[in-house]
Amino acid sequence: MSFVHGRFAVVVVNYASAALLRRNLVVVAREAREIDPDVSVIVVDNWSSADERRAAEEVAAENDWLLISPDTNSGFGGGVNIGVTRALADGATDVLVINPDAHIDRESLRLLASTTANARTTLASPRISDSEGRTWFDGIDLLLDDGTMRARRRRVAGDARPFEPWLSGACLWITREVWELAGGFDDDYFLYWEDVDFSRKVVSAGGSLALVEEASAVHDEGGTQRSGPELSRAKSEAYYYYNIRNRMLFAVRHLDDADVRRWRRSIPRTAREVILRGGxxxxxxxxxxxxxxxxxxxxxxxxxxxxxxxxKGRKWS
Known part of the structure; x- marks a missing residue:
């Protein structure tokens, strides 16, 4: 018996991570088939090198996945757009978007599916932990006064600071209705903040966000944006650059002039905070x-x- 609304697809955007597909997507695909035997798996392999492309082709062929092979690196948002558009065109009604460095079990998939079965304009996400059980994502708030982030668990009763919650693109359950409502990801971000942007677009268009706390996914510590050994806190140069850049891109997309000016004044401070995430x-x-x-x-x-x-003229609503 299928627990999804209709047809189900899994979409992964890959970049130089064929080894992670073998480690994680094989598990995700197996678990997904337990709730929908007809699930389709789509890998969008953004170009990195000939060797990585061949490795992605091999693992896709071995597991009967559909591999979409852009000639360039379309970024995360662009890759999600390619994969989800193809899944919906092939008849999917529900799409799990998950990172190559993450995996999820069948019961959590059932919970995400049941959350959206009768709430088709709801964007859903599980809680995400790392491979040692530490919380990696449990809901994050974007603080609108300066563009910094706060874990949901750190909310304080009576705090008057305005905020906007968002869901991580590392693992999202997206219905056809949510996709059509929000219009897909904004690929101008390339990497990072596109999930913040997408979450806001869903809510602005009349949809809702659901952090399904009973559902869980695991984020592999051997992820795609580390710059050194796995135990290092340091991130890649791309991680730092796009997190600094895209905070301001979000501001000009969604905030009024006064808020944009306030966020602009705090660019150096928030940029330092981003860099120091790596120690x-x-x-x-x-x-x-x-x-x-x-x-x-x-x-x-x-x-x-x-x-x-x-x-100019766009106002926060």
């Missing part, structure tokens, strides 16, 4: 974090200056 030791081991800081701050200021004028 201080990385700063003496590599120039990449400092390089990402200056590139990100420069681009964030350019976006605020040039794109802010184009967005």
């Amino acid at each position: 201080r030791r990385q700063l003496i081991q590599s120039a990449a974090p400092i390089r990402a800081y200056f590139r990100g701050v420069r681009e964030a200021r350019r976006i605020a200056r040039t794109q802010g004028a184009d967005q």
Whole structure:
């Protein structure tokens, strides 16, 4: 018996991570078939190298997955758009978007499916832990006064700071209705913040967000944006750059002029906070974090200056 609303598909955006597909997507596909034997698995393999493309082709062929092979790197949001569009065109009514460095069990899939079965404009996500059981995602709030982030569990009663909750793109259950309501991901972000943007678009269009606390996924610590050994806190240069840049892109997309100016003034401070997510030791081991800081701050200021004028008149609702 299928527990999903109609047809079900799994979409993974891959970049130089064929080994993670073998480790995680094989598990996800097996679990998914337990709730829908006709589930389709779609891998969008963003271009990284010929060797990685061949490795992705091999694992897809071995497991009877559909591999979509863009000639370029379309980014995470662009890759999700390609994969989900194909899944819906093939008749899917529900799509699980999951990172190559994550996996989820069948009971959690059932819970996500049942959450949206009678609430078709709801975007759903499980709680996500790392491979050692520590919480990786349990709901995050975007604080609207300065664009910083706060874990949902750190909300304080009586705190008047305005905030917007969002769901992580590492594992999302997306119905056809949600996709049509929100219009897909904004691929201008390329990496990071596109899930924040998508969550807001869902709510703005009349949908809702559901963190399904009884459902759980595991985020593999050997993920795609580490810059050193697995135990290092350091992230990649791309992680730092796009997190700094895209905070301001979100602001000009969604906030009014006064909020954009306030976020712009805090660019250096919030950029430092992003860099320090990787710890201080990385700063003496590599120039990449400092390089990402200056590139990100420069681009964030350019976006605020040039794109802010184009967005004039947009108000937070």
